[in-house]
Amino acid sequence: MAGVFNPNMAATDAPPVMEARRWIADKSFPADRPLINVSQAAPVAPPPAGLRQALAETILTNDAAHLYGPVLGLPDLRAQVATQWRAAYGGQISPAQVAITGGCNMAFAAAMATLTAQGDEVLLPTPWYFNHKMWADMNGVSAVALPCGDDMLPDLDAARARITARTRAIVLVTPNNPTGAEYPAGLIAAFYDLARTNGIALVLDETYRDFHSASGAPHGLFTRPDWDDTLIQLYSFSKAYRLTGHRVGALVAARARLAQVEKYLDTVAICAGQSGQHAALWGMRNLGPWLAGERDEILSRRAAIAQGMARLKPLGWDLLGAGAYFAYVRHPFAIDAADLAPALVDMAGVLLLPGTMFRPKGDPAGRQELRIAFANIDQAGITTLIERLENLPGQLAPRAGHR
Template identity: 65%
Template sequence: MGLPRTATTFAPPVMEARRWLDGVTHPADRPLLNVSQAAPVDAPPQPMLEAMAQIVLTDPAAHLYGPVLGLPDLREAVADRWSRDYGGTVSPAQVAITSGCNQAFAAAIATLCAEGDEVILPVPYYFNHAMWLDMSGVVTVPLQTGDGLIPDARDAAALITERTRAIVLVSPNNPGGVEYPAATLAAFRDLCHAQGVALIVDETYRDFDARTGAAHDLFIDPDWDDTLIQLYSFSKAYRLTGHRVGAITAAPARLAEVEKFLDTVAICPNQLGQRAALWGMRNLDQWLAGERAEILDRRAVIQDQFAPLAAQGWKILGCGAYFAYLQHPFDLPSDQVAQRLVAGAGILCLPGTMFRPKADTAGQRELRIAFANIDRAGIAELFTRLAAYTP
């Protein structure tokens, strides 16, 4: 008898890390610095809250089932924005709204893969991607990344087999923070097109990319949906994490298959969340630009103030979006370092072992710092504590 699906994968890393807090007290002069989760903890901005309150009170449809593939006005808004931002052509028929970006990934894999198929993930990878592949009976094929954590399409080509169904890229990257060059994405697009496999590009953090203009030209090809499946999350842009609103952009024929998955899992995306996301796209561009500027400022602080830690043997392997991905100098595996940091320094972060397969020992030297919820002063305090800490 085989294992049930959920038994084929590991425990949710963020929830596992939270259990490290059990029984640990933090003195008033050294409160916990929680840099474990890549999600804003603040509520949406006040104007959005007021708009949402009016929606709750005045829009009866916000409380009912809606179209499985999402609110038509929101699908149209995403298509228009993507067409403008990427310089290509995206139609509403190529957009579906999902209950968060994780569901968008799950739906995409459900349309692509059968038992025993393979999907290539650059490592370190986003752990929920690996978890869903495990539970789907799909083999995760790790693609090693070199200096800068940028994957190479030539290395990926050597991993493709007759069972390969997709390559997944996350840019800006979780957990590494790095922004993949446009040329890298184009090379993967060309490889996937030539090999007849899908290219899944998760752009959850696109709103916090440090570059100006389009991050890539994948949508310029009029036949982009032959190969590309793009994923997005409204959670990070508008602080809507609890409302679970994401998007998948792909060929209409694929979205017809996605509809089967979504209808049996959630029936429709969150109605209030969709309307809030639409209101945000129509009204919060200037506010979102300020949010991006704040995140980029924190990234700069991390890079500019890292020298004392570097002198102690720490390294920045990647930095961007919400993340700093670090190499620690200690003669202990990172899962032990991360657990000891809770009581020893009042820091909750995730070890690199959570972002790589068990057999990949590189994760034993790595830690992910999610800095979306610590300001300049918090970053300075984080570095002070890390510099003073010994296991």
């Protein structure tokens, strides 16, 4: 029995971040040249002191936090999400249209479990978020690659041409992981209309919405009176309040869909962790000004990355996209990114991910691309990162057309 596996699961790629961690597992780095780890998009600091104190008090004094809670989440947290979403987006959103999940990846899995069966198709813009592709593979769902242009925005006409009788959803991530691209409101609306016309879902992952460079609502979909016929929105508290270890996400959709989501969540996790939900609720109620400061800091790091990449451009580097936690770049070397990324650990003391992890196998574009999770390092760290890339060893041959 030890060798019997679900063939879909066996054919699914291993988790890329875990693979990257193995590149540094047996290595040490000198104190004067420490590793710069820009491989994973996760806050590296704990939550602010006030939230940690509230979390401690919850654990010490709230007996219910140690028990199973409602499958779809704490009523107060669902209500808080609905209230803040109405203020942020406009339109009508009720607590009954909000579910709380064990992180945003679980929100995605739950949504897709209600939409798709084996043999169905979903459209994923490429470069794609690898966990979305992994979920499709392990469930026998075809991930149909939807190309993006040079601006890293998905092509609407290409999406229209790829919709078939088996298509169940279009998945968009904005601000995007891995490219950082922020999708314009008009483009999001056009994809909503395309999905609605074809009777499929638009799954909109807004994990990084708190770090969008534009003020105001990033789209107007919730103002449509029947938005929940088409739209499924995903969100994560992890990035906003540094709660990655507590696994709290949200799914906003029609009540009828959440009735199906409840079946999935009850089977997989029963409920999201109670203490994490209380922490997210406290954060939403108390950390608005603090979160605004976090956004300002991320935007300053984005500016620093853009300035640094401008320094690298004469060397053949190109900045393809930047926003929220990510910069997506094209390197100037003949070496495949899948080989360059692990080599950079020794060459430069830098851990990042190759574009091959975000594209279909054989897609030549991925061989020249790298993802940098720049939100993990401060502006001084970004300066050091750029210097290390600027001074890579001379044995790296340039790709054709570069010197």
